[in-house]
Amino acid sequence: QVQLVESGGGLVQAGGSLTLSCAASGLAFNIYNMGWFRQAPGKEREFVAVVSWSGSSTETADSVKGRFTISRDNAKNTVFLQMNSLKPEDAARYYCAAAPTYKRTTNTARAYDFWGQGTQVTVSS
Numbered sequence: 001q002v003q004l005v006e007s008g009g010g011l012v013q014a015g016g017s018l019t020l021s022c023a024a025s026g027l028a029f030n031i032y033n034m035g036w037f038r039q040a041p042g043k044e045r046e047f048v049a050v051v052s053w054s055g056s057s058t059e060t061a062d063s064v065k066g067r068f069t070i071s072r073d074n075a076k077n078t079v080f081l082q083m084n085s086l087k088p089e090d091a092a093r094y095y096c097a098a099a100p101t102y103k104r105t106t107n108t109a110r111a112y113d114f115w116g117q118g119t120q121v122t123v124s125s
Contacts, residue, residue, distance in 0.1 A: 009119030022096030038092035
């Protein structure tokens, strides 16, 4: 049974930082591309970032480029999202997801087979 468990969310002031973690189990972690998505109330789920199975390649949404960094530790089956210079518009529920490597387009939710329950990020202005 595949489980993706996010942690690290919380309340932070604008300009602050948070690091989200996603611990994976029940899947061959090192053959999945891992992504982060977010969804704010009343909005569609949006792509934030993805890291390739090896960690050698990443893609980040324009809205967070230069502020957010995705990384992974295959030895610990964990993917991270370092978020700096947070803005009120970054507030959302953040989801970790796993996409098999044969799916080449990884900035859309439909590429992902497994999802976590999410962790809430609140940014105060």
